[in-house]
Amino acid sequence: MKIGIVCYPTYGGSGVVATELGKALARKGHKVHFITYSTPVRLDAFNENIFYHEVTSLDYPLFQYTPYESALASKIVDVVRFEQLDLLHVHYAIPHASSALMARNILKEQRIYVPFITTLHGTDITLVGRDPSYSPVVEYSINHSDGVTSVSQSLKEDTLHHFNINKYIEVIPNFIDFDRFKKTDKDHFKKAIAPQGEKILMHVSNFRKVKRVEDVVLMFDKVRKSIPSKLLLVGDGPERIGIEILCRNLDICDQVRFLGKQDAVEDLLAIADLFILPSESESFGLAALEAMACEVPVISSNAGGLGEIQIQGETGYMSNVGDIDDMAINAIKILKDEEVLKAFKQNAFAQANRFHIDKILPMYEAYYNTIINTSRLEYEI
Numbered sequence: 560m561k562i563g564i565v566c567y568p569t570y571g572g573s574g575v576v577a578t579e580l581g582k583a584l585a586r587k588g589h590k591v592h593f594i595t596y597s598t599p600v601r602l603d604a605f606n607e608n609i610f611y612h613e614v615t616s617l618d619y620p621l622f623q624y625t626p627y628e629s630a631l632a633s634k635i636v637d638v639v640r641f642e643q644l645d646l647l648h649v650h651y652a653i654p655h656a657s658s659a660l661m662a663r664n665i666l667k668e669q670r671i672y673v674p675f676i677t678t679l680h681g682t683d684i685t686l687v688g689r690d691p692s693y694s695p696v697v698e699y700s701i702n703h704s705d706g707v708t709s710v711s712q713s714l715k716e717d718t719l720h721h722f723n724i725n726k727y728i729e730v731i732p733n734f735i736d737f738d739r740f741k742k743t744d745k746d747h748f749k750k751a752i753a754p755q756g757e758k759i760l761m762h763v764s765n766f767r768k769v770k771r772v773e774d775v776v777l778m779f780d781k782v783r784k785s786i787p788s789k790l791l792l793v794g795d796g797p798e799r800i801g802i803e804i805l806c807r808n809l810d811i812c813d814q815v816r817f818l819g820k821q822d823a824v825e826d827l828l829a830i831a832d833l834f835i836l837p838s839e840s841e842s843f844g845l846a847a848l849e850a851m852a853c854e855v856p857v858i859s860s861n862a863g864g865l866g867e868i869q870i871q872g873e874t875g876y877m878s879n880v881g882d883i884d885d886m887a888i889n890a891i892k893i894l895k896d897e898e899v900l901k902a903f904k905q906n907a908f909a910q911a912n913r914f915h916i917d918k919i920l921p922m923y924e925a926y927y928n929t930i931i932n933t934s935r936l937e938y939e940i
Contacts, residue, residue, distance in 0.1 A: 560927060561590040563638055563673075565631070565659065566650040568599040572845050573680035576710070576733050577650035578602055583736070583920050585609045594638055596627070600822075612638050628654040628661075635662035639673045646927055647675035652683040653693055656700035674705035674934035676926070679728070681710070681842030684718050698722045706930040711864030714842040729926055732867070733843050734919035735911055740825050740852040742908070749830035752816070758788040758894050761831040761855070763824060763846045764838075766796025771860075774837040774883050776802060778858075780809050781887035786894045790815045793827060828853035832900065833890055839880050841865050851911040856903035858890050868914070874907040 562584060566577035578601035581591040585608035592610045593599060602611070614634045616625040635658060638644065647662075649655035659675040666673060677700065684697075701707055701724055708729045709715040715728045753759055760779055764770040772792070779790045792802070792815065799817070806815045821827060828834070834850035836859040841847075843864040847857045851868070857875035859865050869877055876889035893903050 560584075560646060560924075560931075561592070561642060561644045562927070563592045563594055563635065563642075563644045563647045564650070565594045565635065565647065565655045566599065568593075568595045568597045568602075572733075572843070573651040573678075573683070574599060575601055576680070576845070577648075577678075579734070579736055579916070580648075580920075580923065581609065582606065583916050584923075587920070587924075590642075592638055592642055592644065594631070594634055610642070628658050631655070631658040632661040632665070635659060636665050639666055640669070640671060644673055646931055647673055648678065648927075649675055650678045651680050652677055652697050652700060654696075656704060657696050660700050660703050672934070674930050676706040676708060676930055677701060677704040678708045678710070678731075679714055679718055681714060681840075684714060684721065684842075694722070698724070702726050705934045706926065708926065710843045711867050713864040713867065717842075717863075731922050731926065732914060732919060733845050733848065734914050734916040735848055735852045736916050737852060737912075740828070740849050740911075742854045743826070743829045745826060745829040748826070752791070752830060753789050755787065758786055758832045759791060759830055760788055760833045760835055760890070761791040761793065761827060761850070762835045763793040763827075763850075764796070764836075766794050766798040766802070768798060769839045770796075770798070771837045771839055771881070772798050772802050773805060774881065774886070775835045776805050776809070776811075776815070778835065778837070778883045778886045778890065779815070780811055781883070782890045782894070783811065783814055785891050788814070788832075788894070791818060791827060791831070792816065793818045793821050793824060795819050824849065825853060828855055831855045832894060833858060834875075835886075835890075836860070836865070837878075837880070837883075837886060838862055838865075844868055848911055848914055851907035854904040854908045856893055856900070856907050858886050858893075868910070870906065870910055873903070874910045875903065 564581045567574040578599040585591045585606045594612045596614045614631050616630040647659050649659045656677040707726045708731045710733050712730050762775045806812050834855045834857045836847050841863040848868050860880045861877040878885040
């Protein structure tokens with residue numbers, strides 16, 4: 560197949576998933592064309608089946624905000640026409656679904672028909688998409704997509720609850736590339752972080768309020784009083800300054816390290832004993848799944864899609880959002896006994912294997928073929 564992938568090229572979950580999916584499809588022999596405003600950060604190696612088409616926008620004084628949506632639609636039209644794509648797969652509804660819809664309508668007038676699939680990832684539905692500035696367009700674009708997928712059952716239910724959707728939404732979960740996310744020997748690194756054999760707790764996020772990083776620190780403060788431990792905070796964002804101040808007030812700066820944004824998160828997960836994700840909302844919880852693939856148990860909230868990847872009492876524990884005491888108790892329960900910790904690590908890895916990219920990729924390929932064949936029949940009629 561010749562597949563066009565439209566995504567954000569940054570570190571966000573939707574862009575990461577879209578890029579990794581494209582790379583996996585290319586390895587299977589499909590021709591994959593990325594259409595976006597810069598090279599995706601995860602597009603880090605050459606593959607003869609991968610092509611990149613940059614979307615450029617006119618810098619004109621009349622425009623207070625560059626009309627990216629129109630530029631994207633025009634680029635999609637151009638790529639579909641000259642590369643003869645079979646399918647478009649757009650990740651994150653805003654503005655990719657509406658741009659794909661506009662491009663499809665333009666192409667239809669030229670007697671060229673290309674179906675498009677919209678994959679919903681989370682905040683495009685639960686946060687941004689529900690804003691009155693966008694919600695009518697989001698709803699219309701979803702209903703006029705040829706196919707719609709969601710990364711979790713939870714997100715599917717949220718979509719149906721907040722929008723008037725008449726399209727069937729196929730749930731295809733996110734996945735893990737075990738060539739990258741796997742347990743590796745980084746003992747020398749671990750000794751540098753925890754020279755006295757302390758347990759290492761870790762959190763990765765964009766430090767937005769919804770991630771509740773403050774809960775991570777408050778929970779860790781309780782854990783360290785029972786279990787000698789260190790905390791690694793990976794990422795950056797608007798809440799970081801407040802979190803740094805909190806660490807100073809708690810006098811735990813010697814036990815907490817702020818590592819900022821990191822490309823090789825898997826190297827850090829290799830030394831972690833426990834992953835902490837107390838989010839207020841998680842449409843899937845890819846960061847938790849990546850940790851589990853590296854044999855790291857997870858202490859999390861029970862928000863959103865986390866219940867679809869976690870197994871309570873086996874891969875870790877889930878608590879109600881904001882229940883720091885319960886999270887700390889569960890963390891200590893895992894960390895205080897080496898045999899218990901070992902069992903949780905093994906269970907986490909086994910559960911992550913259910914989301915191996917080799918198991919999820921055929922689901923996408925089958926769905927692509929269904930949408931192409933169904934749309935072809937509809938168009939011929």
